[in-house]
Amino acid sequence: MIKKPREKSVRLLTLEAAMRRVPLEHPQYKQIEKEHARLHYGFVGEKALDYYLTFLPNKNSQLLHGLRIEDPLNRFFQMDTLLITPAYCLILDSKYISGTLEFDETTNQLIRHRGEEKEKFGDPLSQVERQRYQLSLWLDKNNFPPLPIASQIVLTHSNATLTKATPSLMKKVTFHTNLPNKLQTIDNFKYPPLLDKSNFRKIAKVLIKKHTPDEFSLLKYYGIPYHELKKGVVCPGCAYLPMLQKQGNWICRNCGLYSKTAHIENLMDYKLLVGNMITNRIIRDFLLLPSPSVANYLLNSLELPVQGTNKGRKYLLTQFKL
Ligand SMILES: [Zn+2]
Structure with missing residues (x-):
């Protein structure tokens, strides 16, 4: 068993x-x-x-x-x-x-x-x-x-x-x-x-x-600063980056794939590489979102635990899984 x-x-x-x-x-x-x-x-x-x-x-x-x-x-x-x-x-x-x-x-x-x-x-x-x-x-x-x-x-x-x-x-x-x-x-x-x-x-x-899963700070280990990472949403179909955001859909310019959820696995990339905490400004930068309101909409839809209020609001990815 x-x-x-x-x-x-x-x-x-x-x-x-x-x-x-x-x-x-x-x-x-x-x-x-x-x-x-x-x-x-x-x-x-x-x-x-x-x-x-x-x-x-x-x-x-x-x-x-x-x-x-x-x-x-x-x-x-x-x-x-x-x-x-x-x-x-x-x-x-x-x-x-x-x-x-x-x-x-x-x-x-x-x-x-x-x-x-x-x-x-x-x-x-x-x-x-x-x-x-x-x-x-x-x-x-x-x-x-x-x-x-x-x-x-x-x-x-x-x-x-x-x-x-x-x-x-x-x-x-x-x-x-x-x-x-x-x-x-x-x-x-x-x-x-x-x-x-x-x-x-x-x-x-x-x-x-x-059981204690291994931890791995990859950016620190290889000496890679955050700003050197590729930003945007990676297409789950063909790995093209960045996908375009249109009315709640992610659209791939390379293979034509439509997705409503592509941002979720891309947020996992953030969690694995950078850390367990994200803000409106950070998610906009990492996923190349067009506006604070789109970022807000995505963050609220994920129902993450939050800390702080208004501009200082932080969203926790600790329990976030695919
Ligand atoms: Zn694609």
């Missing part, structure tokens, strides 16, 4: 907003594009797991995706997928990387070989070990029994091959197509159940409650 669905991280959503708002010719655009691609394909890889996760051998399983929690020493850790049964936990870490891959078991590094060239992809074996340790600390701190924690690195790209696949490595790493067999092998250990019905329900509830 999926207890926490897979969603794009705030970091990925922010990078998507930046791809729309940072001009192509900006010196930081290439860096943003690279980081966006890394997270985008990471997400594609995680989603590639989902089909194989429908083959769960233990029907009494809870799945939590993209969980980010704090260990007792205030260190956050994030797991692509956490599977919980009454008898054990399993952490899955997906790697969406194509090509000939080697896990160096001495240095723990993941390396891609291209002819003579070597490209490093971090240290997923140590990373998942760390997650196991931090989860065990978390269980203890939150008064849950010491469930055994298994882990698997799952290679999710269909064009990935492994070189030097030793038996000891294949205990820790698998291809996504083989995940059902791996799940079965782990379940066959027949660990004794440590969680009773009420604790089994409670553990997912507490984990979801403690």
